[in-house]
Amino acid sequence: MQETSRGDDESSCGVRVAFLGNSILYFNDCPRMFKNLAAAGQRVKHQDSCLRGGTNLAQLWEQGNGMRAHGFKTDAAKTGEKDDNGVDHYDIGMPTVGQLLRPVARDETWDFVVINDHTQGPCRNESRRMTQEILVEKYLPLIRQNNAVPIIIETAAYRYEKIVNSEDLGTTHQFQRLVMDGVNSYVSALEAASSACKPRVAPVGSAYLLLHDKEFSLWEDLFDSRDFFHPSPIGTFLQACVLHCTMFGCPPAIPRTEDEITSLWRDARVMHTYKGEDPRRLPTVEEAEVLVSTAARVCGLDATSKI
Known part of the structure; x- marks a missing residue:
């Protein structure tokens, strides 16, 4: 088996989006699903990623892509290319953060870089400071290029309290x-380091929390x-809706049939x-309508509330 990064086929219009993070993004293939969700408005031209399960942003920088071990080797991941021995190539993303973000040509620069840290990373002072430093020293120069x-992404608190070594993090x-305070500190660190950098927060966890309070089941x-x-x-659908609202300033089109929903994952x-x-x-x-409305609401956009 050979690994490569095709990202996906480029559309004729739209933005280019890079994804950096861990299993919060690769579960259910959020990068490809997001592109499909945005397809109604032809909003995403190309996506690619560097993802690694269980990592924070410092570990992702040091260790690089881990998707060979974490599942991006299915038929849907085949690029259609083979090596000289007839072995399939798989799209697992780019090997390292640097290789993903360093532009090869002027027309291949990224418009948006979507980033998620380990969910507990923003919560504790030591890991929060470490991430601020790695973002400013390593990630920011490439983002600015x-x-x-x-x-x-403001990731979501866990469904149950005190699981996965989160005993010190309290209630939902x-x-x-x-998480919110830590992610906002990342934004402040980037803004302080570069007045030209205009980071945004995708309030995915806030969308989860709104449903926790209004639609518990x-x-x-x-x-x-x-x-x-x-x-x-x-x-993942809710996360993609929040990203759409954050990136484009509007909610995505609401899927109207089960087939439309299934099609969002057609190439996962x-x-x-x-x-x-x-x-x-x-x-x-019906749930998709509520989720789109929830994403719009937490992003401060006009939408008919369904909760």
């Missing part, structure tokens, strides 16, 4: 507040039903599930 807008509301369904902290396909390289289990369910049409 592209004249790109960084979008930092307390945990989410710590739907909030529960945002999480993977085995580990309770990764996103389910429903959570991985839909996360565990061996022997049924595939995770996708959002219903």
Whole structure:
């Protein structure tokens, strides 16, 4: 098996989006799904990524892409190319952050760089300071080479308190507040380092929290039903909607049929599930409408509230 990065086929118009992060992004292939969600407005020309499971931004910088080990080797990930021995090439993203973000040509610069840290990283002072430093020293120069807008995802507090070494992070509301404060500190660090840098926050965790308070059963369904902290396909849909609102200043078109919803994942390289289990369910049409409305609301956009 050979690994490569095709990203995807380029459209004739739209923006170029790079994704940097961990399994919060690669579960249910958020990069490809996001491009499909934005397709109605022809808003995304190209996407590519450097992702690695379980990492913070310092580890991603040091260790690079980990998707060979984490599932981007399915039929949907095949690029259609083979090596001299007839072995398939797979699109697993770029090997390192630097290789993803260094522009090869002027027309290949990125417009947006979507970033997610380990969810607990923004919550504690030591890891928060470390991430501020790595963002300013390593990531920012490459972002500036592209004249790109960084979008930092405010990830979601876990479904259950005190799981995955989060005992010190409190209740769902307390945990989410710590994530928000930490992500805002990343924005402040980038702005202080470069007046030309205009970072944005994608308030995914705030969208989760709104559903926690208003639509509790739907909030529960945002999480993977085995580990309770990764996103389910429903959570990935909400994340993509929040990214769309943050990036383009408007919500995505609401899928009107089950086929339209299924089509959002038509080329997903991985839909996360565990061996022997049924595939995770996708959002219903009614849930999709609520999720789009929720994303618009937390991003301060006009939308008919469904919650």
